[in-house]
Amino acid sequence: MDASTETLTKTRVTALPGDGIGPEVMAATLQILEAAKAPIEWEAAEAGAVCFNKGSVTGVPRETLDSIARNGLALKSPLETPVGFGGKSANVTLRKHFELYANIRPVRELPGVTTPFTGRGIDMVIVRENVEDVYAGIEHMQTTTVAQCLKLMTAPGCERIIRAAFALALAEQRKTVTTATKANIMKLTEGMMKRVSERVGLEFPEFRQEHIIIDNCAHQLVVAPEQFDVIVTSNMNGDIISDLAAGLVGGLGIAPSSNLGDHAAMFEAVHGSAPQIAGKGLANPTALLSAAIMLLRHISAFGVAEQIEQALFITLAEGKNLTGDLSPKGHGVGTAAFTEQVISNLGRSSNLPSRQYSRLALQAWPQLTAHTEPTTRELVGIDVFLESDMGSDEIGQALETLAQDSPFRLNGVSNRGVQVFPATGGQTFLVDHFAARFLFKHPITLDSSSANGQPEISYLVQRIGTRFAWMHIEKLQRFDGKDAFERPQGEG
Ligand code: NAP
Helix, strand or coil: CCHHHCCCCCEEEEEECCCCCHHHHHHHHHHHHHHCCCCEEEEECCCCHHHHHCCCCCCCCHHHHHHHHHHCEEEECCCCCCCCCCCCCHHHHHHHHCCCCEEEEEEECCCCCCCCCCCCCCEEEEEEECCCEHHHCCEEECCCCCEEECCECCHHHHHHHHHHHHHHHHHCCCCEEEEEECCCCCCCHHHHHHHHHHHHHCCCCCCEEEEEEHHHHHHHHHHCHHHCCEEEECHHHHHHHHHHHHHHCCCHHHCEEEEECCCCEEEEECCCCCHHHCCCCCCCCHHHHHHHHHHHHHCCCHHHHHHHHHHHHHHHHHCCCCEHHHCCCCCCECHHHHHHHHHHCCCCCCCCCCCCCCCCCCCCHHHCCCCCCCCCEEEEEEEEEEECCCCHHHHHHHHHHHHCCCCEEEEEEEECCEEEECCCCCCCCCCCEEEEEEEEEEEEECCCCCCCCHHHHHHHHHHHHCCCEEEEEEEEEEECCEECCCCCECCC
16 A cells, blocks of 8 residues: 555554664664654653663553553563573563564565675565563472473464464465474474474465474575575474574664564664663664564555555665675764765665565464363373482382382482383483373273362372472373373383
């Protein structure tokens, strides 16, 4: 749609100027959007260092949360995370508070930004799950030397990110959706994302669909990045490959992203607050401006978005008045001159056309369908994680004795996921953290009417507690006759 024919109804958006260079790139971005008559009314709010310094524990005050909740939309500059004090990062707090589960990172070659990959035609989007996986931050020291982080992946979490990837592919008229996982190793967590993508993918036969192991994906991103169109992946995988992909087209300094949820969306630059250049008027606002362009498309202001994008493209392509990070040494200009240059180019078109976009419509959870509950659940045993300095044979024999008059039998003992009792002949380095696997002599069918193995488990754990310090217990279940747990390496 032509910018001049678009509706002039203004959308209210929360603007977070943030820390370091944040206020400078925010001011530049708002100036360009105002010059282009973007239909947005801004509501300023605070987050980050300025709030931590005022004593806020989270770095995100109530008024800011209320503003974003009211508007459902935010444009955010970088926020500093205090190192060595304070709680969680304010960025993570915002993502989690609003359940912004889809992190969308477009990666496209920009005119005038020369890299070793220039001319390859890189134009992809990475869709990263943004709230689950090891980033749920559920960590516990198991012993004084062994740390544990839970990698939680859920069926709804996988389904909504996979659906977000297909919704994005539809909105941007893309052709291929690649699911990147480590399902070959983590068959239950990463494997869940692969299985859900295969199931949901049946609803979208118009797209070419493929699965790639994440390490090969990283390799392919460097060897032949132009092959990718939409990549969807889990949180940590996506964190790493999206930075890698940004590096292919000019780096984090020019990369934008959006964080989408069912009730709110937040748009931001990928870079941080760059304290070294803060307050000097040198920062490049390209990343935040590109995030604002994503925001405009999100509110269906496609014409204004394209107009600003083309002004940015032509500014970069002509190479006049670029900031220091994009110029030969000594030839860069400040943020203000760059901003004026983009504004003066509004209305011009570059040689790189904007993509055709339509509204990206996410499906809310109640409409999701891929997850089906199993009809039968059995409890087949438990893993008891315990701390011990004893040798594995001694531990195994002691546990066998302790289980003797219980409804369980000891199946084996493992250390860091490798079976060490009964011995396999492997040369495992032992730490003081063992997992003892006990199987029920007669598996228990789980239903709401029985005690579901509780008395039997309590009895065994109490017996184990007489000789060992145990840390936690995991139930071993079977869903519809299929093991819902993995076997340790080396188990026969
Ligand atoms: P950074 O702020 O991205 O800065 C690294 C370097 O990149 C800067 O020193 C600067 O290089 C260059 N740079 C980044 N953005 C630029 C821009 N717009 N224009 C010109 N140059 C730019 O990374 P960091 O130093 O690791 O992190 C600093 C703080 O930002 C930390 O507190 C971190 O927690 C926070 N952070 C926040 C977010 C977020 O809010 N989403 C993301 C990442 C980091 P030169 O020094 O060579 O000029």
